[in-house]
Amino acid sequence: MIRLTSSTYQLLSSETNYTVFSNSVLQDRGDSYNNLESIHDGVHALVGDGGHMTYFSMASFDPIFWIHHCSIDRVFALWEVLNPNSYVEPMGDTYGTFVLEAGTVEDVNTPLYPFHRSDDPNDFWTSGN
Structure with a gap:
C-alpha cells in the first residue's frame, strides 16, 4: 500500500495536465509513468488477487x-x-468501445453511453454537462 500512497501523492502534487493525470494512453513516457488509471488498476489487482475484483x-x-x-x-x-483549468482534451480512442469505433476522436462533448440525461433516447450525458 505504500506504493499506492506515494503514487497518489506524486500525482496530486506534480501532475497538472488532465490527460496525463487521468489515463495510461501516453505509454511512451516509460514504465514509471504514473496516472490515476494505473493506481485504479493496481488496486483491482492487489485486492482481487484472482477473485472477483480481478x-x-x-x-x-x-x-x-x-x-x-x-x-x-x-x-x-x-x-x-x-x-481547475485542466480538463478533457480531444483525443483519439485507441481501442474503441461498444458504440464508438477505434480511432474516434473523443472530447468533452462525446456522449457517455449508456447514461441518458433525459427520457429522450438520444440525449446522453457528456463530460461537459
Missing part, C-alpha cells in the same frame, strides 16, 4: 469495488480542486 465481468459484485471507485472519484475531485 475480472471486469465480475468486479462490481464485490462490495469493495464500490468503496474503491468512491476513493478513485475522491482522488479525482482533489486533483480537480488543485487544477
Whole structure:
C-alpha cells in the first residue's frame, strides 16, 4: 500500500495536465509513468488477487469495488480542486468501445453511453454537462 500512497501523492502534487493525470494512453513516457488509471488498476489487482475484483465481468459484485471507485472519484475531485483549468482534451480512442469505433476522436462533448440525461433516447450525458 505504500506504493499506492506515494503514487497518489506524486500525482496530486506534480501532475497538472488532465490527460496525463487521468489515463495510461501516453505509454511512451516509460514504465514509471504514473496516472490515476494505473493506481485504479493496481488496486483491482492487489485486492482481487484472482477473485472477483480481478475480472471486469465480475468486479462490481464485490462490495469493495464500490468503496474503491468512491476513493478513485475522491482522488479525482482533489486533483480537480488543485487544477481547475485542466480538463478533457480531444483525443483519439485507441481501442474503441461498444458504440464508438477505434480511432474516434473523443472530447468533452462525446456522449457517455449508456447514461441518458433525459427520457429522450438520444440525449446522453457528456463530460461537459
